[in-house]
Amino acid sequence: MALAGLYRRTLPSPPAIDFASLDGKQLFAEALQSGNVGGFFKLISYFQTQSEPAYCGLASLAMVLNALAIDPGRKWKGPWRWFDESMLDCCEPLEKIKAEGTTFGQVICLAQCAGAKVEAFRTAQSTINDFRNHVIKCTNSEDCHLITSYHRKIFKQTGSGHFSPIGAYHAGSDMVLILDVARFKYPPHWVPVSLLWQAMDTIDAATGYRRGYMLISRPQEAPSLLYTLNCRQESWLSTAKYFVDDVPLLLQSEDLKTVPQVLSLLFQHLPANAGDFVAWIAEVRRREEDGSSLSVEEKGRLAIKERVLQEVRETKLFKFVTEWSFSGGSCCRNEPSVCDKDSLPEIAASVYCQGAELLNSRDGANQELCCRGTSIESLRAKEDLPMTLVSGKVVSGGREQLLDVLVPISLANSSSSGSGLHNSTEIHPTTNDLLTVLLLALPYHTWLGIKDERLLAKIQDFFSTENLPDILQEEVLHLRRQLQFLRRCKDKEADDYLVLASLT
Known part of the structure; x- marks a missing residue:
């Protein structure tokens, strides 16, 4: 009887030493x-196997x-918030990662988008002694972990x-323990630092x-609460x-005299689809049986977002x-993609489809999703302040799923809302x-x-960010770090973009 496929590989040893071998156990005991x-015990508690052959970067992260x-x-499954590979899609579509894998720069981008602090070094910007010192630092701490990008051929x-x-x-022995996320292929193993x-260095x-x-x-710093950049x-x-x-x-090239002239100049030269570059974060949840109740945690998050x-x-x-x-110079004349996306039902329809994919751990490939029947209601959630809940139905493959979008709102008079909702408060x-937040996030220079x-x-x-309220200041500075980082994290840029100390 013929069996299809492969069941693991024999770990080439040397140069590697199997973690579960007698020698591997002795090395661990001495370490x-x-x-x-x-850092081992935290990592081993969450050690996982990559779910796709090309997901090693996602699984490691x-x-x-x-x-x-x-x-x-955001929720993973049921009521649980948890990082899963399917949630690491802010820099590249999962279907593309599944086909092509991830690059060094993309994993950095994903870590940043997920709210982590990242210090990254290509071998051209570091030395083996620097690397060894960083290994020692992270393996002696629960608050820092090190991910390597390497070529397997060197280990045979x-x-x-x-x-x-x-x-x-x-x-x-100057060896490190690699927790190989391709556990279907090789077990965790020790390798010499010089060989790693x-x-x-490939x-x-x-x-x-x-x-x-x-x-x-x-x-x-606190991660973004309401606003984020979309890469x-x-x-x-x-x-x-x-x-x-x-x-x-x-x-520098214009003789500007007024603030409106500055704004007009900036908006007139916006790149295509620039309006999609900054977004606000909407929370999606499955519709509860009673149709309206909000948990204390959900109320708290909404209250903070509304404050921002x-x-x-x-x-x-x-x-x-x-x-x-x-005014007559409105950006809507020249860049409709910036200004025509403020309809709450239209926003919700787009968010529903994204939320359905995330809640069901799908990557969106070959899936047909259709949003139907949005409705908007106001709930009394905290201190008699209204909170907005947009409800809708997503249809996929003949199955229906009821979802809610929790929407932060602010009480505004009709003359200052700037949204086209002139009679709404x-x-x-x-x-x-x-x-506004994107402009506030621009560097001082x-x-x-x-x-x-x-x-x-x-x-x-x-x-100026100095006089902003603390919570808004954190939000703006986070966007500024994102903006500076995104400008430098593309793999095709110069190698020195990885000098990240000033960005984190």
């Missing part, structure tokens, strides 16, 4: 005694994020590029750059380049953006909010090319 397994107890802020293993975390370090460095044919390693830890759209790199590199040059939204609308800049959007996040000193002083006052 444990010397204190170089501090999900394992590390869970070991660090970073909250994904089958396959090519691969990602896996480091679980322990043995000082006497050689395996990392060229990735997909990018033309050397591989390397990254240190993943929890950020000291899934094809034009995200050109949009990031526009705001970081091109805007300062535009401001209200603080955005109390800035001087928001008032200028709103006034400008209603409860306004969800709109284009004017998105443009963006405005220094303005020639008129009085205008420069006014602009610096408008765009």
